[in-house]
Structures are given as structure tokens and as C-alpha cells.
Amino acid sequence: MSITVGRLKLAQPLLNGSGTWDAEQAHRIFGDANPGLAGFVTKTITPEPRAGNPAPRIAPSRQGLLNSIGLPGPGREAFLATVLPYLRTIVAGPIICSVGGFSLADYVDTVAALEGDPACAAIELNVSCPNVESGCASIGGDAGETERLTHAARQVTTKPLFVKLSASVADIATIAKAAEAGGADALVCVNTVKATAVDRRTGKSWFGGGGGGLSGAAIKPVALHAVVACREVTTLDIIGLGGVESADDVRDLLAAGACAVALGTALFRNPALAYTISADLAP
Numbered sequence: 471m472s473i474t475v476g477r478l479k480l481a482q483p484l485l486n487g488s489g490t491w492d493a494e495q496a497h498r499i500f501g502d503a504n505p506g507l508a509g510f511v512t513k514t515i516t517p518e519p520r521a522g523n524p525a526p527r528i529a530p531s532r533q534g535l536l537n538s539i540g541l542p543g544p545g546r547e548a549f550l551a552t553v554l555p556y557l558r559t560i561v562a563g564p565i566i567c568s569v570g571g572f573s574l575a576d577y578v579d580t581v582a583a584l585e586g587d588p589a590c591a592a593i594e595l596n597v598s599c600p601n602v603e604s605g606c607a608s609i610g611g612d613a614g615e616t617e618r619l620t621h622a623a624r625q626v627t628t629k630p631l632f633v634k635l636s637a638s639v640a641d642i643a644t645i646a647k648a649a650e651a652g653g654a655d656a657l658v659c660v661n662t663v664k665a666t667a668v669d670r671r672t673g674k675s676w677f678g679g680g681g682g683g684l685s686g687a688a689i690k691p692v693a694l695h696a697v698v699a700c701r702e703v704t705t706l707d708i709i710g711l712g713g714v715e716s717a718d719d720v721r722d723l724l725a726a727g728a729c730a731v732a733l734g735t736a737l738f739r740n741p742a743l744a745y746t747i748s749a750d751l752a753p
């Protein structure tokens with residue numbers, strides 16, 4: 471079942487979604503056994519260390535999960551110096567580094583820093599962040615910003631370059647074409663869907679950081695739509711994710727045009743899920 475996605479070779483078509491799989495804890499539970507995942511997608515790396523949003527950051531939702539985590543992380547320098555070398559010792563398969571930021575330079579500097587590190591097999595641009603310099607609320611919501619960012623990243627890396635799209639955009643096909651024009655090798659469809667929970671007393675967002683994103687089973691049809699829409703307009707490989715909970719969900723995303731599939735929220739409930747699904751998928 472080995473496949474190639476955007477020039478990256480994978481032993482089988484299952485990955486994790488960025489920010490939904492704790493490789494260290496998985497190593498503690500499963501040891502060196504790879505629990506059904508072909509590689510590991512890191513939590514999004516930002517240039518500076520970030521504490522993330524104030525609590526509350528997670529809320530349940532029917533058939534899904536709401537989060538407003540706010541990209542906590544150690545920052546680029548610590549990631550390169552300690553996190554990535556450690557991941558390389560515990561993760562089987564290629565490591566795909568998810569990159570985020572708040573300006574073009576934020577992304578480009580991180581991508582350039584990863585270029586020289588053989589532990590990073592591929593780069594995923596999380597374009598669901600704002601560009602504070604241009605005043606753009608979400609880079610992935612704007613075709614011009616997406617193409618500019620992808621092109622700038624392409625100039626500083628030879629590694630496979632994936633662009634992770636947001637479903638909360640007016641026309642995802644336009645953004646997919648922009649990523650392709652910028653030089654992406656593959657698309658990842660999709661990030662969480664904009665959503666929130668409300669504090670009934672105030673009418674304001676219940677989350678400490680405001681905003682929020684919906685993931686889990688509720689968004690599988692959104693992910694399917696995104697894969698179909700992108701498949702129609704680009705020849706890029708697509709990693710489908712959103713609400714996958716079973717082998718049939720994987721088959722649906724593959725049938726829609728994805729060549730690999732990632733598991734996200736469902737892994738919180740069942741860390742062995744990828745193992746079960748890959749066994750179900752085996753011919």
C-alpha cells in the first residue's frame with residue numbers, strides 16, 4: 471500500500487493531522503511499534519515561543535470538538551535544537567513539519583531553517599494564520615496571499631511542500647489553484663472549520679481567546695467537498711482529513727480524489743485507531 475504524496479514516499483496512506491497526535495505519549499504507549507501511521511506531522515511551528523490562548527480552549531460539540539488552542543509551542547529555535555532531533559529518535563517514518571506565522575518572513579525563515587535539516591522530510595504550510603503585515607485575516611482565505619506565500623517558501627526549499635487549506639473560505643478551488651501556481655507539491659484538505667461556543671450570560675465567545683474551530687465527524691462532509699473541489703481544478707496530490715473515524719471514511723476520501731488520509735480528533739479518543747483502520751484497509 472506504499473504511495474507517493476507530493477514527492478514524499480509513504481509506506482501506507484495514513485498520517486495524523488497536525489496538532490492532534492502526541493508523538494512522545496504515543497511512544498510511551500506503543501514503544502517503537504508504529505501504530506498504523508506512515509509518518510508524523512508536527513504541531514504547527516511558529517517563529518517565537520507561544521503560550522497559546524487563555525483557557526477555556528476546548529469545548530465539546532455534537533459529533534465534533536471545538537478548539538481555540540492558539541498555536542502554543544516552543545518556537546522555531548527550540549524546535550530545531552531539541553524537539554526535532556528528539557522526534558527523529560522516536561518516530562518511525564518521515565517527519566512532516568507544519569509551519570505557521572504572522573508574516574511572509576515568519577514562514578520563509580522557518581522553511582529555510584528546516585531546509586538544511588535531514589530530519590524534516592517535508593513541509594506543510596498552515597495557511598490558516600493571519601498576515602498581520604498586510605492586514606489579511608487569514609492567508610488561506612486569499613488567493614493572492616496564498617500564492618505569494620507558497621512561492622516564497624518554494625524559493626527556499628527543495629523538500630516536498632504541502633499547503634494545508636482552510637475550508638472556511640469563499641471558494642476553496644481558487645485557493646487550491648493559487649497554491650499550485652505558487653509551486654506546492656500537494657494539498658492538505660482541510661483544517662478546522664470556523665466555529666465557536668457562546669457564553670450565554672455575555673453572548674460572547676466562551677473561549678478565552680475568542681474564535682474557535684470545529685473538527686471531528688461533523689466536518690467529514692466538508693472535507694469531502696474540499697477534496698472533490700480541489701481535485702476538479704488541480705493535478706496536485708491531496709491528503710484528505712476531517713472527521714475520519716473508520717476505514718470507510720478513509721475509502722470515501724480516497725474515492726473523492728485524495729491519495730493519502732490523515733486522522734485528527736478521533737485519535738484523542740482512540741490512539742490505536744490508525745492501527746485498526748490500516749488493518750481494515752489491508753488487502
Ligand SMILES: Cc1cc2nc3c(=O)[nH]c(=O)nc-3n(C[C@H](O)[C@H](O)[C@H](O)COP(=O)(O)O)c2cc1C
Nearest residue numbers: 487488489514596660661662685686712713734735
Ligand atoms: C486540538 C487541535 C489542535 C490542532 N492543531 C493544529 C495545528 O497546530 N496546525 C494545523 O494545521 N492544524 C491543527 N489542527 C487541525 C487538524 O490537524 C485537522 O486539520 C482538523 O482537526 C480536522 O481533522 P479532524 O476532523 O479529523 O480532527 C488541530 C486540531 C485540533 C482538534
